[in-house]
Amino acid sequence: MADSAQVPTLVYLVTGGCGFLGEHIVRMLLEREPRLRELRVFDLHLSSWLEELKTEGAGPVQVTAIQGDVTQAHEVAAAMAGSHVVIHTAGLVDVFGKASPKTIHKVNVQGTRNVIDACVQTGTRFLVYTSSMEVVGPNTKGHPFYRGNEDTPYEAVHRHPYPCSKALAEQLVLEANGRKVNGGLPLVTCALRPTGIYGEGHQVMRDFYHQGLRFGGRLFRAVPASVEHGRVYVGNVAWMHVLVAQELEQRAALMGGQVYFCYDKSPYKSYEDFNMEFLNPCGIRLIGTHPLLPYWLLALLAALNALLQWLLRPLVLYTPLLNPYTLAVANTTFTVSTNKAQRHFGYKPLFSWEESRARTIHWVQTMEGSAR
Ligand SMILES: NC(=O)c1ccc[n+]([C@@H]2O[C@H](COP(=O)([O-])OP(=O)(O)OC[C@H]3O[C@@H](n4cnc5c(N)ncnc54)[C@H](O)[C@@H]3O)[C@@H](O)[C@H]2O)c1
Numbered sequence: 001m002a003d004s005a006q007v008p009t010l011v012y013l014v015t016g017g018c019g020f021l022g023e024h025i026v027r028m029l030l031e032r033e034p035r036l037r038e039l040r041v042f043d044l045h046l047s048s049w050l051e052e053l054k055t056e057g058a059g060p061v062q063v064t065a066i067q068g069d070v071t072q073a074h075e076v077a078a079a080m081a082g083s084h085v086v087i088h089t090a091g092l093v094d095v096f097g098k099a100s101p102k103t104i105h106k107v108n109v110q111g112t113r114n115v116i117d118a119c120v121q122t123g124t125r126f127l128v129y130t131s132s133m134e135v136v137g138p139n140t141k142g143h144p145f146y147r148g149n150e151d152t153p154y155e156a157v158h159r160h161p162y163p164c165s166k167a168l169a170e171q172l173v174l175e176a177n178g179r180k181v182n183g184g185l186p187l188v189t190c191a192l193r194p195t196g197i198y199g200e201g202h203q204v205m206r207d208f209y210h211q212g213l214r215f216g217g218r219l220f221r222a223v224p225a226s227v228e229h230g231r232v233y234v235g236n237v238a239w240m241h242v243l244v245a246q247e248l249e250q251r252a253a254l255m256g257g258q259v260y261f262c263y264d265k266s267p268y269k270s271y272e273d274f275n276m277e278f279l280n281p282c283g284i285r286l287i288g289t290h291p292l293l294p295y296w297l298l299a300l301l302a303a304l305n306a307l308l309q310w311l312l313r314p315l316v317l318y319t320p321l322l323n324p325y326t327l328a329v330a331n332t333t334f335t336v337s338t339n340k341a342q343r344h345f346g347y348k349p350l351f352s353w354e355e356s357r358a359r360t361i362h363w364v365q366t367m368e369g370s371a372r
Pocket residue numbers: 015016017018019020021022042043044045068069070071089090091092093107111130131132133166193194195196197198
C-alpha cells in the first residue's frame with residue numbers, strides 16, 4: 001500500500017457490505033481509515049442506508065455501491081479492478097435449511113475462489129476474509145472447546161453445509177497467501193474467525209425478541225445454563241477487520257496466511273442467558289433455571305422438525321429455529337480465550353462490554369414492534 005499519511009489514496013472493497021457485519025465494517029472504515037479514498041460496497045442486495053451514506057455521511061471518501069454476485073467471477077473482477085484491499089465478508093449464513101447445500105457451497109466456496117482469482121487478476125494485494133468459529137467447531141460429537149485458542153487441538157468434524165463451506169473457503173484463503181498477483185507482488189491473506197456475533201442488526205436476536213413478545217414477554221429455557229457459548233460484539237468484529245486490513249502490509253511476514261479468533265470481553269454464558277443481557281431490560285424474561293424439557297425430548301423435536309422440513313420441501317420452506325444442528329451448537333460449550341490478535345497486530349476491543357451491551361439494548365428498544 002502506498003504511504004499516504006496525508007493524502008487519501010486507498011481503495012477498499014467490501015463484499016457483503018450491506019449485511020449485518022458488512023454494514024458495521026463499512027461504517028468503521030469510514031470512521032477509522034483516514035487513508036481511504038474510495039470505498040466500494042459490493043453486495044447482491046444493496047441497502048437503502050447506503051444511499052444516505054453516499055450523500056451525507058462519507059465525508060471526502062467516495063462510496064461506490066456495486067450490485068453484484070460473488071459467484072459470478074467477471075462481476076467480482078470488474079468490481080475489484082484498481083482496489084488495494086478487499087474485505088471478503090459476503091457469505092450465505094444458513095444453519096436453518098433455507099438454502100440448499102449446493103447454493104451454500106457455491107456462494108461461500110466458489111464465491112471465495114472468485115475473490116482470490118480476482119485479486120490475482122487485478123493485482124489486489126491484501127485480502128481479509130471473514131471466516132467463522134464454526135471452522136473449528138462445535139463438532140458433531142459435542143466435544144467442549146473451553147477457552148481455546150488458535151493452537152488448541154480439537155477434532156473438527158463437519159457435516160453441516162455451512163461450517164463445511166466456511167472451512168473450505170478459509171483453507172482456500174490461507175493457501176492463496178504468497179500467490180503472485182498481477183504486477184508480480186505476493187498476495188497477503190488472513191482469516192478472522194468470529195464467535196457468535198451480536199449487536200445492532202442481529203437477525204437471530206430480533207427473532208428471539210419477537211418470539212418473546214408473542215409469548216407474553218417470556219422465553220423458555222432450553223439449554224443448560226452451564227453450557228458456555230462464545231459471543232462477540234459486531235463493532236469489535238468490524239474493528240478487528242479494519243485493523244487487520246491496516247496492518248497487513250507492514251506485518252505481512254507475520255500475519256500473512258494466519259487465522260485469528262475474533263473475540264472481545266463479552267462474558268462467557270449460555271446462548272440464552274447471554275441473549276437475556278439485552279432482552280431482559282426490554283421486558284423479556286427467561287423462564288426456568290433448568291431446561292423445561294429434557295434433552296432427549298428436544299432432540300426428538302429437533303429431529304421431527306428436520307423430517308417435516310424434508311417432507312414439506314416440495315410445498316413450503318419450513319425453517320424452524322430448532323433443528324439437530326442448532327440444538328447441538330447451542331448445547332456444546334465453545335469459548336475462546338486468546339491474545340494472538342493482540343500480539344500480532346495490537347488488537348484491543350474498541351467497545352467495552354458495557355458499551356456493547358448498552359448499544360445492543362438501545363437497538364432492541366428502538367426496534368419496530370418493540371414493547372417500548
Ligand atoms: N453472524 C454471525 O454470528 C457470524 C459469525 C461468524 C462469522 N460470520 C461470517 O460473517 C460474514 C457476514 O455474516 P452476517 O452475519 O453479516 O450475514 P448477513 O447475511 O447479514 O450478510 C451477508 C451479506 O452477504 C451478501 N451476499 C450473500 N450472497 C451473496 C452473493 N452471492 N454475492 C454478493 N453478496 C452476497 C448478503 O446480501 C448479505 O448482505 C459471513 O461470511 C459469515 O459466515 C458470521
